[in-house]
Amino acid sequence: MFAIVIKVIFDLLKTSNLKPETHSRKVSVLKAVSWRVIGTIDTMVISYILTGNIKVALGIGSIEVVSKMVLYYFHERAWLRIVKK
Numbered sequence: 001m002f003a004i005v006i007k008v009i010f011d012l013l014k015t016s017n018l019k020p021e022t023h024s025r026k027v028s029v030l031k032a033v034s035w036r037v038i039g040t041i042d043t044m045v046i047s048y049i050l051t052g053n054i055k056v057a058l059g060i061g062s063i064e065v066v067s068k069m070v071l072y073y074f075h076e077r078a079w080l081r082i083v084k085k
Helices: 002-015 025-051 054-084
Strands: none
Touching: 025 054
16 A cells, blocks of 8 residues: 555646655655655554554554644744744
């Protein structure tokens, strides 16, 4: 699944002529999505190890993926404002 997400991101970057160093909003969103895939898999694995319950692990992962993706996007945009000053 992760490989598919990364391929889609690279395809979007190529077709849109976007480069990560441009710091466009689209690139920030794509980076947030790819990072959340990694983070959510990690969260689900740890949750499963700690609880032994796959349903609980999937539930925690599904809530976490949305909240952290939104938080990451705003964090990224805030840092770009700080760096530009």
